Amino acid sequence: MSLIGNTTLTFSEEQAMLLDVAREFCRDKSPMTAVRAQLDSDRGFDQALWDKMVSLGWAGISLPESCGGSGLGVGALVPVIESMGRAMLGTPLISSALAGQLLLRAGDAQQTERLLPNIAAGVPATLALLDNGDWGDNGIGLILDDKRVLRGVKKCVPDASVADLFVVSVSFEGRAALAVVRADQLVAGALGPNALIDQTKRAANVDFSGVTVDEENIIVGPDVAIALRDVRLLGALLVAAEATGSAAACLDTIVDYLKTRKQFGKLIGSYQALKHPTVEILTATDSARSFIYHAATMVDDDVLDTDAEIACRMAKVQACQTLLYAGDRGIQFHGGMGFTYECDAQLYIRRAQWSQQQFGDVQHHRKRLAALLLG
Amino acid sequence: MSASEQELNEFRVEVAAWMKDNSPADPGFLLPQTFMEVGDERQLDFLRNWQHKIWSAGYLGMAWPKEYGGCGVEPIYQSIADKEMRRLAVPICFNVIGLGWAGPLINDIGSEEQKAKYLKGILNAEDVWCQGFSEPDHGSDLGNAQTRAVRDGDEYVLNGQKIWTTMGNFAKYMILLARTNPDSPRKYDGLSFFLSPMHVSGIDTRPIRKLTGEFGFTETFFTDARIPADSIMGEEGQGWKIAMKTLQYERGAEAGAAGGQSMVRMTVEDMISQLDGVRRDGAPVLEDPVVRDQVVEAIMEEKALFLGDRRARIGHLTTDYPGSLPLSHKLRGTEMTRRMRQLAINLQGAEGALYVGDDDARQGGFWQRAYLNSFSATIGGGTSQVQANIIAEHVLGLPK
Ligand SMILES: Cc1cc2nc3c(=O)[nH]c(=O)nc-3n(C[C@H](O)[C@H](O)[C@H](O)COP(=O)(O)OP(=O)(O)OC[C@H]3O[C@@H](n4cnc5c(N)ncnc54)[C@H](O)[C@@H]3O)c2cc1C
Numbered sequence: 001m002s003l004i005g006n007t008t009l010t011f012s013e014e015q016a017m018l019l020d021v022a023r024e025f026c027r028d029k030s031p032m033t034a035v036r037a038q039l040d041s042d043r044g045f046d047q048a049l050w051d052k053m054v055s056l057g058w059a060g061i062s063l064p065e066s067c068g069g070s071g072l073g074v075g076a077l078v079p080v081i082e083s084m085g086r087a088m089l090g091t092p093l094i095s096s097a098l099a100g101q102l103l104l105r106a107g108d109a110q111q112t113e114r115l116l117p118n119i120a121a122g123v124p125a126t127l128a129l130l131d132n133g134d135w136g137d138n139g140i141g142l143i144l145d146d147k148r149v150l151r152g153v154k155k156c157v158p159d160a161s162v163a164d165l166f167v168v169s170v171s172f173e174g175r176a177a178l179a180v181v182r183a184d185q186l187v188a189g190a191l192g193p194n195a196l197i198d199q200t201k202r203a204a205n206v207d208f209s210g211v212t213v214d215e216e217n218i219i220v221g222p223d224v225a226i227a228l229r230d231v232r233l234l235g236a237l238l239v240a241a242e243a244t245g246s247a248a249a250c251l252d253t254i255v256d257y258l259k260t261r262k263q264f265g266k267l268i269g270s271y272q273a274l275k276h277p278t279v280e281i282l283t284a285t286d287s288a289r290s291f292i293y294h295a296a297t298m299v300d301d302d303v304l305d306t307d308a309e310i311a312c313r314m315a316k317v318q319a320c321q322t323l324l325y326a327g328d329r330g331i332q333f334h335g336g337m338g339f340t341y342e343c344d345a346q347l348y349i350r351r352a353q354w355s356q357q358q359f360g361d362v363q364h365h366r367k368r369l370a371a372l373l374l375g
Numbered sequence: 376m377s378a379s380e381q382e383l384n385e386f387r388v389e390v391a392a393w394m395k396d397n398s399p400a401d402p403g404f405l406l407p408q409t410f411m412e413v414g415d416e417r418q419l420d421f422l423r424n425w426q427h428k429i430w431s432a433g434y435l436g437m438a439w440p441k442e443y444g445g446c447g448v449e450p451i452y453q454s455i456a457d458k459e460m461r462r463l464a465v466p467i468c469f470n471v472i473g474l475g476w477a478g479p480l481i482n483d484i485g486s487e488e489q490k491a492k493y494l495k496g497i498l499n500a501e502d503v504w505c506q507g508f509s510e511p512d513h514g515s516d517l518g519n520a521q522t523r524a525v526r527d528g529d530e531y532v533l534n535g536q537k538i539w540t541t542m543g544n545f546a547k548y549m550i551l552l553a554r555t556n557p558d559s560p561r562k563y564d565g566l567s568f569f570l571s572p573m574h575v576s577g578i579d580t581r582p583i584r585k586l587t588g589e590f591g592f593t594e595t596f597f598t599d600a601r602i603p604a605d606s607i608m609g610e611e612g613q614g615w616k617i618a619m620k621t622l623q624y625e626r627g628a629e630a631g632a633a634g635g636q637s638m639v640r641m642t643v644e645d646m647i648s649q650l651d652g653v654r655r656d657g658a659p660v661l662e663d664p665v666v667r668d669q670v671v672e673a674i675m676e677e678k679a680l681f682l683g684d685r686r687a688r689i690g691h692l693t694t695d696y697p698g699s700l701p702l703s704h705k706l707r708g709t710e711m712t713r714r715m716r717q718l719a720i721n722l723q724g725a726e727g728a729l730y731v732g733d734d735d736a737r738q739g740g741f742w743q744r745a746y747l748n749s750f751s752a753t754i755g756g757g758t759s760q761v762q763a764n765i766i767a768e769h770v771l772g773l774p775k
Contacts, residue, residue, distance in 0.1 A: 003644045004678050009685035016691045248695060255771050269773040272764070279763045282696065282771060283703050290682035293692055314675055363668075370667035373674055374647075 003373060006307040009294045014072055019079035021056065026087035032344060035088045035200060043162055044202040045091040054122030058093060063100050064301070067116035074101060074234050075296035078241045082292065085245025088347055090200040092124040092159035094238050099125035099167045101234055104301065106178055106219050106227035114216075115180060118165070125165035127231070128154035128206055135232075135360040142208060144170040144179055148215065150208040160191055160204035168208060169228060172218065176225045180217035181208060198354035200347065230304045233312040235359040237295050240312075240319035243355040244288040247319070250326040250348035251281050254333055261335075268333075277329050284322040291315040310372055313365040320356045327352035378449060386452060390459045393432055398465045399425055405731065405739065409638040410471040411541050411751040414589035419503075419545055422469040426500040429635065434460075435468060436498040436633040439482060444495030445633075453628035460636040468635025472541070473497035473504035477550050477570065479624040479631035480617070484609065493548070493570070498633060505546035507537040507571070507595055508618070514539075515761045517552070518563045518615060522597060524553035526611075529604050531555075531569070533577070533597040539755070543580040543593030546573050552618055555611045566614030569606045577601065587731075587747045641712070641745065643670070643677045646719045649738055653724055660722055673718055676711045683707070699770045706762040709752040716746035 029049055038044055053059070061076050063069025070076075077097055084093065100119045104112055119125050131141035132155065142152035154168060166181040192205040258269030258278065268274055295311035298304075304312070327349030331338040338345045356362065378386075402421055407413050413422065429435045430444070437453040439445025446452075460468075468474060478497045481489050496502030513519045522535030533553060540549070551569040559565035573580075577600030580593040609617050624632045647670065653660040660666055686692050687700040719742040720727040731740035753759045767773040 003647070003674055004642070004681055007678065007681045007685060009682055009689070011689045011691055019691060255773065258773055267774045269767075270775060272760070275767040275773055276760070276763045278771060278773070279703075279706075279766045282699060282766065283707055286683060286699055286703065287679035289692065289695075290679055290686045293686060293689075294682050314678065318675065318679065366668055366671045367664075369671045369675075370664075374661050374667055374670060 005310060006298065007294065008297050009290065010297050011293060012076070015076055015079050015296070018061070018072075018076055019083065022058075022080040022083035023086075025052075025056070026083045026089055030084075030087040030089040032088075035347070038090065039199040044159075044200065045089075049089075050091050050124075051122070053091065053093065059096055059122045060120030062097055063104065063116050063120045067104075067112060068120035069100075069116070073300050074237070075299055077238065078292055078296035081238050081241040082245040082289075085242035085351075086249045088200050088246065088249065088351065090202070092126065092162055094235075094242065095126035095159040095163065096124050097238065098231055098235050099127045099163075099165065102127055102167045102178065102227055102231045103180070103219075105230055105303075106221075106224045108219075111180075111216070111219060115165070123164045124159060124162050125167065126157055126159045126163040128157040128160075128166050128168040128208075129228070129232070130155040130157075135364055140169050140171040140176055142168060142170045144172040144177060144213060144218070146173070148213045148218065150179060150181070150211045150213060152209060153205055153207045155205050156194055156203045157206045158201070158203045160206050161193060161202060166206065166208075172220060175220070176228060178219040178224055178227075179208075179213040180219070181211055181213060185211045185213075187211070196354060198350045200351065201354055226303055232359050233304055233309055234299065236316035236365065237292065237299065237312045239355050239358045240288070240295070240315040241292045243319040243323040243351070244285065244292050246348055246351045246355070247281070247285045247288060247323040247326045250323070250330045250345070251278070251285055253344050253348070254278055254281065254326070254330050257334055257337075274333055278333075281322070281326045281329065284318070284325060288315070288319040288322045291318045306372060310369065313369050313372075316359065317362050317365045317369070320352070320362050323348070323352040323355055324362075378451065383451065383455060387455050387459060390434060390456045391463065393434070394459055394463050394465050397428060397432070398463065405741065405744065406466055406639075407469065408467070408641075408745065408748065409751060410467065410469045411591055411755060412589070412748055413469055413542055413545070414585075414591050419469075422466060423500045425466050426468045426470060426635065429460075429468060430498045430500070435474075435635050436478075436494075438628055438631075439478070439494060439498070439633060440490075443482075443490050444498045450628040453634035457628060457634050457636055461640060464639055465636070467637055467639060469542075470497060470500050470503055471637045472506045472546075472550060473502065473548075474633040474635055475624055475637065476506065476621045477504050477548070478633050480550075480608065480621050481570070482631060483620075484617075488605075489570070496547075502547045503542055503545045505540050505543045505549045505573070505595075507540055507543075507549045507551040509537060509539045511536060511538050515758060517618075518566070520552050520554060520566060521557075522551075522553045523557070524551075524555050524567060524569065526555070526604060527601075530601045531604055531606070533571070533600040533602060535597050537595040537597075538592075539583075540580065540593045540595045541591060541755075543573070543595045544582050544590075549573055549595075550621070552614050555614075559612070563615040564612050566618075567611045568608045568614040568617040569602065570608060571602050571606055575600055575602060586750075587744055641716070643673050643715060646673070646715055646742075649719060649742060650722055653722065653726075653737075655724060660724070666722060669718060669722075673711075673715050677715070680704075680708055680711065696770050699766070702770055703762075703766050705752075705756065706759055706766065709749070710759055713746070713749040713753055716742060716749050720746055 060069030062074045065071040168179045170179045190207045194203045261268045292315045295315040298308040298311040330345035337343050434456045436445040438450040441447040524531045549571045551571040554565050555567040556565035577598045579596045582590045628634045655663045729736035
């Protein structure tokens, strides 16, 4: 059993409650009409809705109680994010939660106590990690010089235009460090919004050049590299949770159409060329759900161990593969209708491509799994 | 009174020790991994002795009544024994149709006479059982089976043909689906379920050679064969319902089955260890990036099954399409096994083309034969395609 390894999967009462609440909240507050209303808005989400999420405590679920959170750990976010993925509900929740995790795992007590309560209270934060399009590149291109001035650009920073706080990976004296930058420190024109394939998401290239980082907002030390690694894994897990929810919604959309559209005098759902791939989407989604909740069981506030790393990577692989397949078949199975902007299938296939590129794609993670499992 | 945690643990240790002490040595010929692979007398004798030994030690039929050869204890004991047999990969308990289908059914709805007549022989492996469901023209479309059973006084007269009868040539009894009413408006309502003797005149079996070159199942011909009228289970016309009922026992001892492991499981881990020493491009095969990627996929597929079993027990995480995990279990498990065994051969290099009988074949050609045999599970017991139909219709609610 050693290759299959740890198969623990538990679900706490808190998680169960969060799942119930989040499912219902997302169903009520984020119907497709609301999702579509945000597709070409600047911010990409409804502020009133975000405020409600914050009042439910979601921004602080994974943060310690001492910092204004509920101390449930990142695993407790998985049912919430999965529910949001199912409703295609954007918002900066994932970015904020991950920025919080990065600070929590790398910062000292003074820094976490100063910065985390804001995040728990719903001030949007984000993390700026990518210097180029390669998630496998561990080098850091953005420089923090000896006068504490930043030089360089981060790519595809999620929710950059609404974030008040940026947690930025930097190279400082030749070592990995983090710089916390407030939005009001950015120079005019620093944000170059990206046109994203997934229109429910927002991101921008951010030019941090010229920003002087407050001394108290520089995080250095051996914990930084470990925290960066762990937060990438947690990012993979949360994106996997979201993708799993989206795949389940895509499956529902397909099943609905297969039960209503008729051709040759029969419901198209009776054709096995459509039926059997739809069953494959179901079983793949089932696997994705098993993997994300296994990973949710394996992660906590400590440094992630090998079992947790394996679990997060597998969750990402399974969830992204599933959504890529579901989205792709979703278009095809709607025929001409599937080729329209009006058909919801386009939302899922776009989400699939977006998710695949966050925190490393399927190939990226399988390669690392091979090293972990096969030496 | 239910057993304490400690008692169960002690029992687990006891079974494990017994299995280790008594598990038979390698007989020098390839052993069947499922009951569908019993091809000759040598294998049959071996498995018969082994099952008899397990039963004598009190590790089979543990939850069945004492007076019929069982031990009359809680099913949890049998579940533990089964788990240990699986874990230690001891040879199978081969009398599967008796242990897992006929026996539990007789226990459930049979008369006292039937229990006394059949149950012990199922457990001690004296009486081999087979299943006569499929016909040449009605396999997946089992509800349309046409083999006839006509009541004549104290007897039923059987005419027709069954096929793919696993161990038909070794069996003393058959669970048989036959048509008592050819004119029923619904095809299912014309079927009846029998516990038929095999050794009567008019029932003949002819072994069929399998794709592996070995034997394992038969054609079974019925020509004016007469069986006692009280061989029927339930009443005329209830055959389909009863056949469906037998499926529930698949869930193991807790559901009424006698127990014993019905197949030897092979894991991805086994698949990898057989690659010891195999080289590709001059280096160990597991250093090849393409191979590594394929093996990771196989590991994930196997892990997903384990995790699915875990998640299936959590009510909150199974509200989407309830029934999805249990109903797709056979499809996912058998298809994974088939793909994994195919990969096992693909990764052997040129030796992958060798077969049982070649001295150079890896592990005596074990994986080659195992791959060919894996289709028994993707075809038998409802093909993967039919499984997919069932899931589509019963889980997703798609139209027929
Ligand atoms: C090793 C082995 C042991 C067996 N042992 C026994 C036994 O002991 N007793 C017994 O009664 N039977 C036994 N069977 C028979 C088994 O149950 C049947 O083979 C099986 O139900 C398929 O029926 P068939 O062979 O007639 O194939 P068919 O039903 O003719 O199928 C041929 C192909 O068509 C596909 N197909 C059929 N219907 C549909 C559909 N509606 N939609 C999509 N695809 C479809 C199938 O998936 C398959 O790929 C055994 C089979 C095997 C392989």
